[in-house]
Amino acid sequence: MPADARVDEVRRAATTLASAHEPAAAPISFRIGDELQALVLPPGALEGVCVWCHGLLADRVDLCFNCDENSRALDGVVQPIIPISLYAKPSPLRDWLTFYKDDGEVAADPSARDAIGTVLERFFTENEAWVTRLGADGAIIVPSTFRPPPHPLAVLVRERGSLPFEVLHGLSRTSANLGHNQPNTDAFDASDDLRGKRILLLDDVYTSGARAQSAAYALRRVGAEIVALCIIGRRYNPGYSEQSSAVFSRQSAETFTWTVDVRDATRT
Numbered sequence: 001m002p003a004d005a006r007v008d009e010v011r012r013a014a015t016t017l018a019s020a021h022e023p024a025a026a027p028i029s030f031r032i033g034d035e036l037q038a039l040v041l042p043p044g045a046l047e048g049v050c051v052w053c054h055g056l057l058a059d060r061v062d063l064c065f066n067c068d069e070n071s072r073a074l075d076g077v078v079q080p081i082i083p084i085s086l087y088a089k090p091s092p093l094r095d096w097l098t099f100y101k102d103d104g105e106v107a108a109d110p111s112a113r114d115a116i117g118t119v120l121e122r123f124f125t126e127n128e129a130w131v132t133r134l135g136a137d138g139a140i141i142v143p144s145t146f147r148p149p150p151h152p153l154a155v156l157v158r159e160r161g162s163l164p165f166e167v168l169h170g171l172s173r174t175s176a177n178l179g180h181n182q183p184n185t186d187a188f189d190a191s192d193d194l195r196g197k198r199i200l201l202l203d204d205v206y207t208s209g210a211r212a213q214s215a216a217y218a219l220r221r222v223g224a225e226i227v228a229l230c231i232i233g234r235r236y237n238p239g240y241s242e243q244s245s246a247v248f249s250r251q252s253a254e255t256f257t258w259t260v261d262v263r264d265a266t267r268t
C-alpha cells in the first residue's frame with residue numbers, strides 16, 4: 001500500500017475509534033485521594049487466577065487461554081504483567097484511562113490526566129526499593145496502533161516526571177495486523193540500539209494481552225531485556241462468568257495497597 005493511502009487508512013481508523021468512545025459514566029473529576037477508592041487490587045496468585053496476566057484460568061492449569069495463545073503465536077514466552085489496578089466498565093478508572101488522552105476531536109481531560117499521573121507516581125514512589133532493584137535503563141510505552149507518536153502517556157509522564165526512568169524511543173508500531181486475541185510477531189519494530197538494554201515496558205490497559213505481548217516480543221527479538229511489564233488498568237469483565245464476578249467482587253472489597261509484591265504474581 002502506498003504511504004499516503006496508509007496514512008489515510010490510519011486517519012479513518014482513528015476517527016472511527018474516536019467516535020466509538022463511549023461517553024464517561026459520570027463527569028470526570030479527580031482530587032488527590034480519589035485514586036484509593038477507584039483502584040482495585042489485582043488478585044495476584046489467588047487460586048483459579050493466571051499468575052502471568054491476573055486473568056481467570058477458567059478450568060485450565062498454569063496458563064490461561066489468552067496467555068497460551070499469545071505465547072504460541074510469539075516465541076513461546078509470556079511476559080508476566082504487573083498491573084497497578086483492575087478495572088471494569090463503568091468505573092472512574094475506566095474513564096480516566098479513556099479520557100487522559102485526546103480522541104482526535106476532543107481534547108484530553110485535565111482531571112483524567114491528573115488522575116493517571118498521580119496513580120503512576122504513587123505506584124513507583126511506594127515501591128522505591130523494587131524500582132532500584134530493577135536497574136532499568138529506561139521505560140518504553142507500548143506504541144498505539146492508530147495514533148502517531150508521541151504516545152499521550154509518554155507526554156504525560158515526561159511532563160510530570162511520573163516515572164523514575166527515562167522514557168526511551170526505539171519501539172514503533174508497523175502496519176501489520178494486531179487485534180484482540182491476535183498477537184503478531186511483526187506488529188512492532190524495535191531498534192537495534194535497544195540490544196542489551198534493561199527496559200520497563202508500560203501500557204495503559206491490558207485485556208487479552210495481544211498488544212503488550214507482541215511489543216514485548218519485538219523487544220526480546222533485538223536482545224533487549226524486559227525487567228517488568230507494568231499496566232495501569234487490567235480489564236476485568238465481571239459479567240463474563242460467575243467466577244469473574246466473584247473474583248472482581250472479592251478484589252473490590254480488599255483494601256487497596258500499592259505494594260508490588262502481590263502484583264508480581266509469578267514470584268509470590
Ligand SMILES: [Zn+2]
Nearest residue numbers: 050053064067
Ligand atoms: Zn494469563
